[in-house]
Amino acid sequence: MTMTRHPSVAARPRTRRSMNPWKAVTYAVLVVGVVVWLLPFVWMLLGSVKTPGEVLQRPPTWWPHHFTLENFRTWLTELNFGQFFTNSMVVALVTVLGNILFCSMVGYALAKLEFRGKKILFGLVMVTLMVPGIVTFIPLFVIVSKLGLVNSYLALILPFLTQPIGVFLMRQFMSAIPDPLLEAARIDGAGELRIFFRIVLPLCGPPIATLGILTFLSSWNNFLWPLVAAQSEKMYTLPVALSLYSTGENATNYGLLLAGSVLIITPIVLLFVFLQRHFVQGIATTGLK
Amino acid sequence: MTVAADHTRGPVRSRRRRQALIAWMFALPFVLVFGAFMVVPLVSSFGMSFTDLSAKDIPNPLAVNFVGLDQYAQLFGDTRFLNALKVTGLFVVMGIPTTVAFALVLALALSSGITKFRSAFRVGFYAPVVTSIVAVSVVWRYLLQDDGLVNTALGWVGIDGPAWLSSTTWALPALTGMAVWRHVGTLMVIFIAGLQGIPDDVQEAAKVDGAGPFRRLWSITLPLLKPTILLGVVLISVSFLQFFEEAFVMTQGGPLDSTRSVAYYTYEKFGIGQYGLASAASYVLFAAIALFSLLQFRLLRSQD
Numbered sequence: 001m002t003m004t005r006h007p008s009v010a011a012r013p014r015t016r017r018s019m020n021p022w023k024a025v026t027y028a029v030l031v032v033g034v035v036v037w038l039l040p041f042v043w044m045l046l047g048s049v050k051t052p053g054e055v056l057q058r059p060p061t062w063w064p065h066h067f068t069l070e071n072f073r074t075w076l077t078e079l080n081f082g083q084f085f086t087n088s089m090v091v092a093l094v095t096v097l098g099n100i101l102f103c104s105m106v107g108y109a110l111a112k113l114e115f116r117g118k119k120i121l122f123g124l125v126m127v128t129l130m131v132p133g134i135v136t137f138i139p140l141f142v143i144v145s146k147l148g149l150v151n152s153y154l155a156l157i158l159p160f161l162t163q164p165i166g167v168f169l170m171r172q173f174m175s176a177i178p179d180p181l182l183e184a185a186r187i188d189g190a191g192e193l194r195i196f197f198r199i200v201l202p203l204c205g206p207p208i209a210t211l212g213i214l215t216f217l218s219s220w221n222n223f224l225w226p227l228v229a230a231q232s233e234k235m236y237t238l239p240v241a242l243s244l245y246s247t248g249e250n251a252t253n254y255g256l257l258l259a260g261s262v263l264i265i266t267p268i269v270l271l272f273v274f275l276q277r278h279f280v281q282g283i284a285t286t287g288l289k
Numbered sequence: 290m291t292v293a294a295d296h297t298r299g300p301v302r303s304r305r306r307r308q309a310l311i312a313w314m315f316a317l318p319f320v321l322v323f324g325a326f327m328v329v330p331l332v333s334s335f336g337m338s339f340t341d342l343s344a345k346d347i348p349n350p351l352a353v354n355f356v357g358l359d360q361y362a363q364l365f366g367d368t369r370f371l372n373a374l375k376v377t378g379l380f381v382v383m384g385i386p387t388t389v390a391f392a393l394v395l396a397l398a399l400s401s402g403i404t405k406f407r408s409a410f411r412v413g414f415y416a417p418v419v420t421s422i423v424a425v426s427v428v429w430r431y432l433l434q435d436d437g438l439v440n441t442a443l444g445w446v447g448i449d450g451p452a453w454l455s456s457t458t459w460a461l462p463a464l465t466g467m468a469v470w471r472h473v474g475t476l477m478v479i480f481i482a483g484l485q486g487i488p489d490d491v492q493e494a495a496k497v498d499g500a501g502p503f504r505r506l507w508s509i510t511l512p513l514l515k516p517t518i519l520l521g522v523v524l525i526s527v528s529f530l531q532f533f534e535e536a537f538v539m540t541q542g543g544p545l546d547s548t549r550s551v552a553y554y555t556y557e558k559f560g561i562g563q564y565g566l567a568s569a570a571s572y573v574l575f576a577a578i579a580l581f582s583l584l585q586f587r588l589l590r591s592q593d
Contacts, residue, residue, distance in 0.1 A: 022502075026398045030406075033395065034413040037470065041416070043438055044428045058436040059444075106319040115309035121316065128327055130582055132531045134552045135575045138564050139330035139337065145347055159326040162319045192311045221421040223534050224556070239423035243538050246427050254431050261424035272419045276412055 041265070048072070048259040055255040071259035079245070080233065081263065087230075088237040091156045092219040098161040099215045100208055106162075107170025108196050112182060122171070125164045133224055141228055155229040156237070160219060166211045173207040174200060209278045213271070220268060238264045338569035344562030353565075360569035370570065372546055373554040376461060377574075380550065381529045384465045384472075385522060391469065392476030392521070397506070399477070400484040411481075415474035422471070426538035429467045430454065433539075454540050457547040464535045464548055472528065476521045483517030484510070523585045530578050551577075 047055050048071055050064045075081040109115065110122050140159055141150075149155040177200060185195050201208075226237045236244070242260040250256055313320075338360055340353045364370045395414055399407060417425065432438050433453040440450035453463040487510060495505050533552035536542050542549035542557070549557075551574045558567035 022401070023403060026401055026403055029394070030398055030403075030410050034410055037414055037473075038416065039438075040425065040428050040432060040470075043432060047431060059441050060436075060438055102318045102322070105315040109312040109315040113308055113312035113315070114305065115312035118312070121320070124323075124328065128323075128331065130527055130578060131327070131331060132527065132552075132571075132575060132578060134531060134533070134555055135334055135571045136327060136330035138559055138568050138571065139333040140326060141559075142333075142347060142564070143325070143330065158322065161326075162322045164323070164327075167319065192308075192315070196315070217419055221423075223421075223423055228559075239421050242421075242427060243423045243534075246423075246430075246538055247541065257427045258431060261421075261427050264421045264424040268419050268421070269416065272416065273412070276408075276415075 044258050044261050044265075047254060048262045050255055052253060052255050055258070056252070068255075071255040072263070074256055075259055075263060079241070083234060084236050084238045084241045085263075087153075087156075087235060088220060088239075090153060091226075091237060092216050094153075094157050095160050095219045096212050096215045098157070099163055099166045100212055102162045103166030103211060104170045104174075104201060104204060104208070105196070106167050107174050108200055110167070110171045111174035112177070112179070112200070113192070125167045128164045129168065137225055137228060140225070144229060150229060151232050151235050153235075156226055156235070159225060160215075160222070163215065166215065169207050169211050170204065173204060177203055206278075209275070213275060213278050216271070217268065220264075334568045335572060337565055338572050340565050342564040342568075344564065346564075356565070360565045361573075363566060364569050364573065369546060369549070370551075370554055373549050373551045373570075374573075376546075376548060377530060377532055377550045377552075377577075379461060380465055380468070380532050381526060383462065384468050384529050385526055387465070388469045388472045388476055388525060389518060389522060391473045392480055393518070395473065395477045396480035396484055397510075400481055411477070414477055417471045418474040420471075422534040423538055425467070425471065426535050429463075429535075430539045433463055455544050457544050460540050460544060460548050464532075464539060467535055467539075468529065468532070472525050475525060479521045479524070480514065480517060483514050486517075487513045519585055519588055523582050526581050526585075527578055530574060530581065 046062065046064060049067050049069065050061070051066050051068050051070070054061060054065060106121075110118060110125075136159075144150055144155045144159075149158070181199065182195055185199055190198070221239065222237070223239045223243065226240045227243070230236050230240055233241075238260075242257070242264060245260065246257050339355060339357060341356050341359075342353045346353050395410075399410060434440075435452045435455075439453070443450040451459045453459045491509060491513070492505060495509055500508065531552050532550040533556065536548040536550060536553055537556075540548045542553050551570060555567045555570040555574070558570060
């Protein structure tokens with residue numbers, strides 16, 4: 001598209017002249033916008049390496065006068081960051097694996113197998129796509145309490161182990177896999193399990209990547225449920241730990257709190273920068289299909 | 290089930306049956322987990338909202354009393370709940386149009402044929418979307434302090450900024466600002482995808498007919514983008530209506546309940562053990578989300 005447009009632009013100087021001021025304005029808007037957009041992150045990084053006095057200084061200093069890693073040291077040694085990080089990571093990884101496996105299995109059944117109740121099952125998935133967490137969390141808490149699971153990894157993982165959005169994503173993608181491919185395998189005597197693992201799953205790289213990223217992201221950032229289900233400090237996930245410190249006696253210890261934010265955000269930003277194509281694809285497919 | 294199928298050939302029927310069995314085996318893990326942790330809670334939450342269930346009934350949840358619509362009556366008689374509805378409504382009404390406007394400008398700018406740094410811009414504007422609300426709420430609370438960066442910057446242009454988070458007037462707009470910042474990236478990506486779907490020849494034809502850039506934007510691009518915009522609005526309104534975490538970290542619902550949303554009210558009633566009332570409040574929110582989505586999908590369909 002752009003390839004064919006360039007020569008015509010060059011051939012018509014009039015268009016080109018009128019394009020330039022527009023382009024300048026566009027770039028100006030974008031540059032100013034992106035600087036403002038990223039400023040909170042820059043401010044967070046700068047604040048996290050300031051001393052308790054300097055971080056509250058008025059007017060604020062830009063570059064830290066006394067660079068210190070004390071805030072990070074406090075998280076790592078006194079505040080049990082290792083435990084919170086491990087909790088967040090274990091919960092996120094198990095949730096990701098569970099969603100990838102279970103959502104593709106049911107996605108396969110919905111896309112490629114015939115069975116009674118298929119329409120009802122898919123309807124149920126679609127209906128629950130938009131159910132907000134706040135609606136289910138009270139009965140969920142009662143169930144989890146009854147099962148004696150409060151304060152366990154299971155309590156943090158089970159409610160998110162299979163998400164309707166994942167089923168939807170996998171089913172949509174698998175529907176596009178040609179039936180003759182599967183029929184051929186069936187005629188050759190392959191069982192459904194074998195077809196699923198050997199033929200279907202290997203073709204599902206893109207939706208699996210999308211689902212994995214979306215799930216990791218929502219698990220890592222999840223707040224309301226872990227806040228309720230993790231009641232002792234040893235089960236806190238990172239956002240729960242940060243929120244409780246930020247409303248307790250450390251409420252104005254901003255150096256420490258900003259360092260906590262840096263520690264939560266950094267893994268996600270790294271993931272995002274390396275896999276940004278998939279992130280954007282994920283939003284576009286879940287949003288537009 | 291098999292009455293009609295009895296007359297068909299045996300092998301076909303048994304093969305069908307076998308396939309159905311296999312299909313349910315594939316669906317089994319999902320059905321179990323989804324049933325226990327989504328469908329059952331969804332239904333029981335609805336049921337609970339008609340009972341006086343409280344935290345002390347947990348050992349024996351089936352022994353609670355059915356109270357009909359009492360919880361809903363109590364909700365709508367509670368000025369704090371009505372205030373929570375207003376707060377959530379204002380948050381949505383201020384936040385969504387602002388987010389759409391920003392995202393639209395950015396999507397148009399990024400689709401206007403610029404090539405340099407295009408993906409860098411996209412990454413930059415999208416970055417807030419992927420970050421933890423709790424973490425960015427901490428950062429924004431710091432930015433919005435009385436003598437924080439925002440007020441310092443306003444001071445440079447001679448504006449004496451308010452004490453954002455401790456003002457009943459400014460706390461909600463401040464939280465809305467942060468929500469806009471966090472959601473623009475999502476809509477921007479969706480709008481860019483939508484703009485790519487508008488065929489070039491329509492634009493070219495209008496250009497040949499002498500339509501200027503603003504005319505083309507108004508009469509061609511925007512009308513063709515309308516379904517995408519509506520879809521984007523539905524998507525982010527679900528998230529805006531659940532407004533809770535920002536307030537939890539930044540204002541604890543204050544000052545004077547000026548940022549206490551419906552979700553926050555629900556959480557608070559849950560915290561003091563009034564499960565019946567909290568469930569009723571959550572269903573009011575759910576109904577609002579469902580209605581909002583339905584309404585917008587209707588609008589969407591009437592476009593086609």
